[in-house]
Amino acid sequence: MREVEVSRLTDVIEKLCIEANEHLPEDVKCAIKTCRACEDGEIAKGILDNIIENFDIADNENVPICQDTGMACVFLEIGQDVHFVGGDLTDAINEGVRRGYTNGYLRKSVVKDPVRRGNTGDNTPAMIYTEIVPGDKVKITVGPKGFGSENMSMIRMFKPSAGLQGIKDFILEVVETAGPNPCPPMVVGVGIGGTFDKCALLAKKALMRPLDSHNSDPFYADLEDEMLKKVNKLGIGPQGFGGKTTAIGLNIETMPTHIAGMPCAVNINCHVTRHKTEVI
Numbered sequence: 350m351r352e353v354e355v356s357r358l359t360d361v362i363e364k365l366c367i368e369a370n371e372h373l374p375e376d377v378k379c380a381i382k383t384c385r386a387c388e389d390g391e392i393a394k395g396i397l398d399n400i401i402e403n404f405d406i407a408d409n410e411n412v413p414i415c416q417d418t419g420m421a422c423v424f425l426e427i428g429q430d431v432h433f434v435g436g437d438l439t440d441a442i443n444e445g446v447r448r449g450y451t452n453g454y455l456r457k458s459v460v461k462d463p464v465r466r467g468n469t470g471d472n473t474p475a476m477i478y479t480e481i482v483p484g485d486k487v488k489i490t491v492g493p494k495g496f497g498s499e500n501m502s503m504i505r506m507f508k509p510s511a512g513l514q515g516i517k518d519f520i521l522e523v524v525e526t527a528g529p530n531p532c533p534p535m536v537v538g539v540g541i542g543g544t545f546d547k548c549a550l551l552a553k554k555a556l557m558r559p560l561d562s563h564n565s566d567p568f569y570a571d572l573e574d575e576m577l578k579k580v581n582k583l584g585i586g587p588q589g590f591g592g593k594t595t596a597i598g599l600n601i602e603t604m605p606t607h608i609a610g611m612p613c614a615v616n617i618n619c620h621v622t623r624h625k626t627e628v629i
């Protein structure tokens with residue numbers, strides 16, 4: 350059994366909140382630049398140039414890439430041989446978020462109550478997702494999630510008879526309905542299978558996967574390519590002004606499901622698809 354002080358998580362999460370908000374992952378920057386090279390419309394090219402200039406400024410001046418610094422989604426892969434000591438794990442995670450958003454001068458975007466509102470003032474509570482894995486390490490990923498794009502996400506509980514075509518039509522329906530609202534070019538995270546709740550989590554995890562990777566199952570890898578091409582044929586384009594770049598990536602994650610169902614969730618992210626990971 351390896352003892353891990355929860356204060357170590359606080360320190361790492363503080364740092365990851367700031368870094369994730371200021372520095373876009375290389376695969377995302379690369380995907381945006383590749384799309385810029387393929388655009389021929391003046392407006393689309395101009396917007397992608399502005400987006401590239403914006404993330405370069407954020408990198409060089411250590412300022413947030415976007416005004417929406419997101420709700421802090423914290424994913425922990427916890428080795429089963431880890432024993433957390435020195436305090437409450439949830440409190441330690443929230444303290445990391447509190448310090449990150451305060452010391453990093455990041456906008457506080459969380460309300461106390463979904464209906465009656467009221468800002469919590471420190472961007473807590475974090476959305477915490479834990480998974481127990483073999484080993485004695487803790488893998489921490491912070492993915493600040495903006496809500497302009499979160500609001501355009503959807504889930505549908507398909508009957509199996511809807512088939513693959515039902516899934517394909519749904520992905521296009523979600524992106525088309527989103528239109529300019531999630532600040533395209535977007536990243537599309539698709540979850541298929543599991544239960545109602547697990548399916549939504551798969552879609553969120555799909556957003557964390559590098560854009561230059563593919564699903565390990567060739568069937569779903571081909572579906573990722575096919576659906577990305579189809580999404581980009583919709584013509585919504587950068588910021589909704591038209592063009593070839595509606596999405597810079599589309600990742601699909603799946604898991605087994607019940608014989609009577611075929612849940613599908615589509616989680617939309619803007620081009621600021623941020624996440625940062627550290628293993629302790």
Ligand SMILES: O=C(O)C[C@H](O)C(=O)O
Pocket residue numbers: 416417458495496497498530531532
């Ligand atoms: O800034 C916000 O909270 C809104 C948002 O993410 C947006 O899409 O503009």
